[in-house]
Amino acid sequence: MPYLNAFFSVTIVSLVSFIGVLFLFLKDETLKKYIHSFIGLAIGALLGDAFIHLIPEAFEKITNQTIIGILLISGILMFFILERFMHWHHHGEDSGETEIHPVGKLILFTDGFHNLIDGIIIGVSFLISTPIGIATTIAVILHEIPQEVGDFAVLIHSGFSKRKALYLNFISALMAVVGLVIAFIFGSVAQTFTDWVVPIAAGGFIYIAMSDLIPELKESKKLRNIFSQIFSILLGIALMLALLLLE
Numbered sequence: 001m002p003y004l005n006a007f008f009s010v011t012i013v014s015l016v017s018f019i020g021v022l023f024l025f026l027k028d029e030t031l032k033k034y035i036h037s038f039i040g041l042a043i044g045a046l047l048g049d050a051f052i053h054l055i056p057e058a059f060e061k062i063t064n065q066t067i068i069g070i071l072l073i074s075g076i077l078m079f080f081i082l083e084r085f086m087h088w089h090h091h092g093e094d095s096g097e098t099e100i101h102p103v104g105k106l107i108l109f110t111d112g113f114h115n116l117i118d119g120i121i122i123g124v125s126f127l128i129s130t131p132i133g134i135a136t137t138i139a140v141i142l143h144e145i146p147q148e149v150g151d152f153a154v155l156i157h158s159g160f161s162k163r164k165a166l167y168l169n170f171i172s173a174l175m176a177v178v179g180l181v182i183a184f185i186f187g188s189v190a191q192t193f194t195d196w197v198v199p200i201a202a203g204g205f206i207y208i209a210m211s212d213l214i215p216e217l218k219e220s221k222k223l224r225n226i227f228s229q230i231f232s233i234l235l236g237i238a239l240m241l242a243l244l245l246l247e
Contacts, residue, residue: 006125040217048240075199078200107155107158124183152165
């Protein structure tokens with residue numbers, strides 16, 4: 001039964017968000033020491049996902065290259081506007097509250113957006129055939145692991161506690177279930193929707209990586225940290241590239 005298999009697959013994908021539980025066993029001093037390396041992994045995963053997976057996929061599905069360019073720019077501008085609104089709201093909050101940097105909220109939004117797309121893709125794949133659905137699920141899981149680790153590190157660095165970051169990351173992951181429901185209700189129309197929002201998501205990933213996360217790494221001036229950051233970014237990109245071998 002495709003519906004039951006798809007729901008089971010999306011549940012597994014959502015549970016991948018709990019990989020951040022590994023951070024709970026790290027001492028705060030250890031986490032603080034390596035947090036920029038994890039952020040580097042997030043940068044590599046975001047850029048690798050955008051340029052290696054999402055943008056090429058958009059070129060396969062949308063023939064008009066100008067439209068893809070417009071959608072990419074729209075994604076960048078959309079996340080810029082969203083972040084500016086978050087900054088405005090952030091400065092209007094009570095100064096007595098625990099300070100949470102807007103990039104943390106932005107990464108939750110983009111991750112939820114991405115999970116929504118993954119849920120639609122998994123649902124449509126199972127509607128085509130079970131083998132295609134299983135293959136898609138495996139690809140999504142392997143794709144999510146490095147990105148979830150990086151995203152969790154960004155949430156911690158943004159001011160969330162470990163447990164709060166774990167909880168919010170899981171809530172964001174549940175957007176895959178929403179995507180699955182959309183796929184079941186709208187079928188091929190949902191796939192068309194996904195084709196158009198993929199470049200918008202890519203634009204959002206590029207914006208967060210370049211505008212928010214890379215500047216965070218520039219704070220450290222130690223040569224050892226710089227090499228560690230570069231290695232982490234390259235590792236994130238390499239992991240995204242390696243997924244092509246599994247497709």
